[in-house]
Amino acid sequence: MSSVTLKQLAQELNLSIATVSRALQDSHEVSAETKERVRALAAELNYQPNAYASSLRRNISKTIGVVVPEVNNHFFSLAINGIEEVARQNDYHVLIYLTHDDYEREVAITQYLTGGRVDGLLMSVSSGSQDFSHLQSLQVSKPAIVFFDRVCQALNTANVTTNDYESGYLATEHLIKAGCRHIAHLLISGNLSIGRIRMQGYQAALAAHGLPFDEALVFDGAGPDAENTARITELLRTRPEIDGMFASAERLAISSYLACEALGRAIPEQVKVISFSNLEVAALLAPALTTITQPAYEIGKEAASILLRAIEKKRPILPSQSVELKSTLVPRRSTASGQ
Amino acid sequence: MSSVTLKQLAQELNLSIATVSRALQDSHEVSAETKERVRALAAELNYQPNAYASSLRRNISKTIGVVVPEVNNHFFSLAINGIEEVARQNDYHVLIYLTHDDYEREVAITQYLTGGRVDGLLMSVSSGSQDFSHLQSLQVSKPAIVFFDRVCQALNTANVTTNDYESGYLATEHLIKAGCRHIAHLLISGNLSIGRIRMQGYQAALAAHGLPFDEALVFDGAGPDAENTARITELLRTRPEIDGMFASAERLAISSYLACEALGRAIPEQVKVISFSNLEVAALLAPALTTITQPAYEIGKEAASILLRAIEKKRPILPSQSVELKSTLVPRRSTASGQ
DNA sequence: CTGTTAGCGCATTCAC
DNA sequence: GTGAATGCGCTAACAG
Numbered sequence: 011m012s013s014v015t016l017k018q019l020a021q022e023l024n025l026s027i028a029t030v031s032r033a034l035q036d037s038h039e040v041s042a043e044t045k046e047r048v049r050a051l052a053a054e055l056n057y058q059p060n061a062y063a064s065s066l067r068r069n070i071s072k073t074i075g076v077v078v079p080e081v082n083n084h085f086f087s088l089a090i091n092g093i094e095e096v097a098r099q100n101d102y103h104v105l106i107y108l109t110h111d112d113y114e115r116e117v118a119i120t121q122y123l124t125g126g127r128v129d130g131l132l133m134s135v136s137s138g139s140q141d142f143s144h145l146q147s148l149q150v151s152k153p154a155i156v157f158f159d160r161v162c163q164a165l166n167t168a169n170v171t172t173n174d175y176e177s178g179y180l181a182t183e184h185l186i187k188a189g190c191r192h193i194a195h196l197l198i199s200g201n202l203s204i205g206r207i208r209m210q211g212y213q214a215a216l217a218a219h220g221l222p223f224d225e226a227l228v229f230d231g232a233g234p235d236a237e238n239t240a241r242i243t244e245l246l247r248t249r250p251e252i253d254g255m256f257a258s259a260e261r262l263a264i265s266s267y268l269a270c271e272a273l274g275r276a277i278p279e280q281v282k283v284i285s286f287s288n289l290e291v292a293a294l295l296a297p298a299l300t301t302i303t304q305p306a307y308e309i310g311k312e313a314a315s316i317l318l319r320a321i322e323k324k325r326p327i328l329p330s331q332s333v334e335l336k337s338t339l340v341p342r343r344s345t346a347s348g349q
Numbered sequence: 350m351s352s353v354t355l356k357q358l359a360q361e362l363n364l365s366i367a368t369v370s371r372a373l374q375d376s377h378e379v380s381a382e383t384k385e386r387v388r389a390l391a392a393e394l395n396y397q398p399n400a401y402a403s404s405l406r407r408n409i410s411k412t413i414g415v416v417v418p419e420v421n422n423h424f425f426s427l428a429i430n431g432i433e434e435v436a437r438q439n440d441y442h443v444l445i446y447l448t449h450d451d452y453e454r455e456v457a458i459t460q461y462l463t464g465g466r467v468d469g470l471l472m473s474v475s476s477g478s479q480d481f482s483h484l485q486s487l488q489v490s491k492p493a494i495v496f497f498d499r500v501c502q503a504l505n506t507a508n509v510t511t512n513d514y515e516s517g518y519l520a521t522e523h524l525i526k527a528g529c530r531h532i533a534h535l536l537i538s539g540n541l542s543i544g545r546i547r548m549q550g551y552q553a554a555l556a557a558h559g560l561p562f563d564e565a566l567v568f569d570g571a572g573p574d575a576e577n578t579a580r581i582t583e584l585l586r587t588r589p590e591i592d593g594m595f596a597s598a599e600r601l602a603i604s605s606y607l608a609c610e611a612l613g614r615a616i617p618e619q620v621k622v623i624s625f626s627n628l629e630v631a632a633l634l635a636p637a638l639t640t641i642t643q644p645a646y647e648i649g650k651e652a653a654s655i656l657l658r659a660i661e662k663k664r665p666i667l668p669s670q671s672v673e674l675k676s677t678l679v680p681r682r683s684t685a686s687g688q
Numbered sequence: 689c690t691g692t693t694a695g696c697g698c699a700t701t702c703a704c
Numbered sequence: 705g706t707g708a709a710t711g712c713g714c715t716a717a718c719a720g
Contacts, residue, residue: 013465013491015713026691031715041689056486058464062401062410063713066696071401073444081433082426090420094447103466105412106445108433115437125397126352126697127442147395152352354697365707370699380705402697405712465713692719703708 014055023047034059065126073103074317075128075153077119079111079136079160083260085286085306086134089158092310093132100318102129111232113138120144128153130317132310134160137199137232154320154327158313159304163203168331170313174204177302177337178211179218181256181284184300184339186219188282190254192227194245196262198286199232208258208286227252231262238262242269257285263299286337300342305335353394362386373398404465412442413656414467414492416458418450418475418499422599424625424645425473428497431649432471439657441468450571452477459483467492469656471649473499476538476571493659493666497652498643502542507670509652513543516641516676517550518557520595520623523639523678525558527621529593531566533584535601537625538571547597547625566591570601577601581608596624602638625676639681644674 016034020027025044032040033048034057051057065071076093078086090106097104105128109116116136121144123131131153135145142164148155154167161169185193195212198205209228216223229245231238242265246252257263263285284300312333320327355373359366364383371379372387373396390396404410415432417425429445436443444467448455455475460483462470470492474484481503487494493506500508524532534551537544548567555562568584570577581604585591596602602624623639651672659666 013463017713027713028692028715029690031713032690035715039689044689056463058460060405060713061464061466062404063696064715065401066399066405066698067713067715069696081420081429082423084421087421087426090445091447094420094445098446103461104445106429106433106443107437108430121397122442124352124395125400127400355699356697366698367700367708368706370697371706374699378705383705399697402712403699405696405714406698406700408712690720692717694715694717696714698712699710701708701710704706 013060014057015060016057019048019051019055019057022051069126070321071103071127071129072101073105073128074130074132074314074321075105075107075123077107077109077116077123077131077133079109079134081106081108085159085260085304088306089134089310089313092307092312093314096311096314096318100322102318109136111136111138113140117144120148123153124148126152129321130154130156132313132317133157133162135162135202136160137202137205140201154317156313156317156320156327158309160202160204166329168316168327168329168333170309170316170333170335171204172304172309172335172337174207174337175211175214177286177339178208178256178258179215180211180339181302182212182215183219184284184341185254185256185282186215186221188254190282191221192224192249192251193221193254193256194227194229194249194252196229196231196242196255196257196259196266196285198259198262200230201232205258212256229262231259231265235261235265239265239268239272242266243272246270246273246275254282255284257283259286301340302337303340304337308335352399353396354399355396358387358390358394358396361390408465409660410442410466410468411440412444412467413469413471413653413660414444414446414462416446416448416455416462416470416472418448418473420445420447424498424599424643427645428473428649428652431646431651432653433649435650435653435657439661441657448475450475450477452479456483459487462492463487465491468660469493469495471652471656472496472501474501474541475499476541476544479540493656495652495656495659495666497648499541499543505668507655507666507668507672509648509655509672509674510543511643511648511674511676513546513676514550514553516625516678517547517595517597518554519550519678520547520641521551521554522558523680524593524595524621524623525554525560527593529621530560531563531588531590532560532593532595533566533568533588533591535568535570535577535581535594535596535598535605535624537598537601539569540571544597551595568601570596570598570604574600574604578604578607578611581605582611585609585612585614593621594623596622598625640679641676642679643676647674 016027016030020030030048033045034052081087094104107119113136133155142162145162145165156168158170161171195209197209213223246269255266257266263283266283286302316331355366355369359369368379369387372384420426433443446458452475472494481501484501484504495507497509500510534548536548552562585608594605596605602622605622625641655670
């Protein structure tokens with residue numbers, strides 16, 4: 011509102027607006043002396059360029075959008091941390107949008123983003139999405155897109171993922187080696203490629219160890235948490251032979267704990283759970299869970315780097331720029347408190 | 350880049366830009382028929398107004414900034430959740446900035462924000478901040494500011510907080526009733542008013558129960574996590590009589606657990622810990638901790654509501670609009686796993 | 689090295 | 705009801 015403009019600086023200094031603008035951009039075609047005068051006054055009056063005027067003129071916003079299902083989740087919050095870090099280093103601003111895994115919201119959000127508000131987009135698709143036309147139409151227009159974790163295979167762009175197949179395999183094998191014979195799989199969502207891929211790893215591990223694949227032990231967790239808890243409770247009740255669970259999302263691991271508790275079972279003793287999760291942050295508070303920990307912070311940084319590099323060089327993003335990072339299996343801690 | 354503009358719509362429809370603009374804003378001075386024609390074409394061509402042009406012209410950005418120490422923290426991520434919700438409902442966009450509790454960064458970020466990029470600011474100050482001149486100069490210019498949780502008492506604006514004094518009192522009393530006689534206080538930071546206020550509650554509870562206040566048992570956790578863990582370890586080693594800890598931040602509770610473990614102590618058995626935390630989300634995974642749970646989501650919503658209301662009405666924000674919400678004491682679950 | 693001019697896309701005043 | 709003209713603050717092309 012009140013803020014000081016180039017015009018005011020120019021008047022004060024008896025210079026043209028253009029010169030002031032150039033001086034502040036350290037253009038090589040302005041005398042050192044003038045630069046100094048301009049800078050001094052700018053600093054004194056605490057001049058801040060109007061970002062929107064600049065964006066309008068240059069048709070770049072120095073802003074990226076981050077679209078994720080939720081932020082109250084260790085994976086996404088760590089990823090955002092990495093994204094913000096890279097953005098800040100490159101003087102980019104970060105707009106955040108939450109879909110709450112709702113398809114309608116995701117569509118509405120992508121609509122907003124066609125107006126040149128952002129130069130690029132980092133996205134993890136919601137589990138409710140099956141139709142990707144909203145994303146395809148987005149891609150036609152300006153913003154460059156990089157997907158991370160929950161990628162959209164239908165789009166021809168770079169993805170940042172982890173070794174999901176291998177992780178699914180190792181997780182399942184971990185349970186088998188721990189003695190589990192009836193392992194349920196809590197699938198994050200059949201709509202998501204990471205869900206399908208992790209499940210392929212699960213199936214492969216069962217097969218490799220001569221265990222049957224029972225479709226009835228696969229649970230699709232695309233719905234809301236409360237519903238999942240109720241349905242997992244039901245699953246455990248009707249299938250008491252279940253002695254292990256492989257959850258492909260932290261939320262599902264929590265639901266499974268709640269379900270076990272509803273049935274009065276002592277979870278860590280009776281049913282082994284392994285889950286994708288970034289709870290290593292609070293590992294001491296969560297000793298009962300074996301996790302497959304994704305390098306969320308690095309994923310965020312990597313995705314943002316790819317995006318910003320492409321924006322700066324004005325080059326399209328190619329699928330060949332995709333990156334696959336590695337997850338780590340972190341065994342649960344001993345049951346007792348000490349150690 | 351490619352996106353369609355008012356001009357293009359106007360040409361296509363043989364109307365003036367002004368009319369098209371008015372039609373899309375549902376102005377009462379344009380015929381219903383024309384409105385319909387304009388809307389139809391706009392929808393067909395997927396017209397999206399250029400947000401920056403509009404912002405420049407109207408001098409409002411429909412954007413708010415959120416400045417928080419970190420996002421990988423249940424309290425802040427829940428708060429952001431609430432903020433985003435309210436913003437979305439009011440068609441506002443949310444820019445996010447992380448200070449990592451670093452004063453330099455906080456100053457740099459507030460500089461960015463003076464350029465009219467945001468209409469308002471929601472902020473939780475970093476624990477390193479002692480000088481608030483950067484905030485005061487911010488307030489002089491445009492953006493309206495509302496603080497939440499970690500407020501800046503030096504500024505004359507609304508704050509959204511919780512009953513910190515009472516919570517500190519109740520938390521300490523909880524430990525005393527559980528038999529603790531030497532309760533350390535892990536202060537979030539002596540620089541933060543919430544830290545000081547919670548500590549006042551701690552002191553009052555000690556006094557009320559006839560326990561001495563020992564300054565040596567107060568630990569200032571303004572530093573980085575690793576350092577805190579090391580220093581808390583040292584504290585526990587030199588003061589083996591400590592039988593309870595009151596942490597005024599989740600991070601500190603985690604550090605205290607790590608410290609106990611470094612000493613080979615079984616934490617939940619020997620030392621009772623109570624902490625401000627929003628780990629109720631993962632309560633089942635964190636059964637060992639008694640928490641004082643703040644209504645983080647509501648805090649975010651409330652702060653955003655106050656801010657947006659003020660922006661929309663173009664009224665300054667008054668300290669009298671401050672709100673205090675209530676935290677809840679959630680006892681730890683039984684030590685054993687089941688129920 | 690500096691100034692003049694033009695225009696980014698939109699909202700708004702003033703005419704008609 | 706509609707159109708023409710103006711300018712938000714800034715950058716970039718072109719003169720000098």
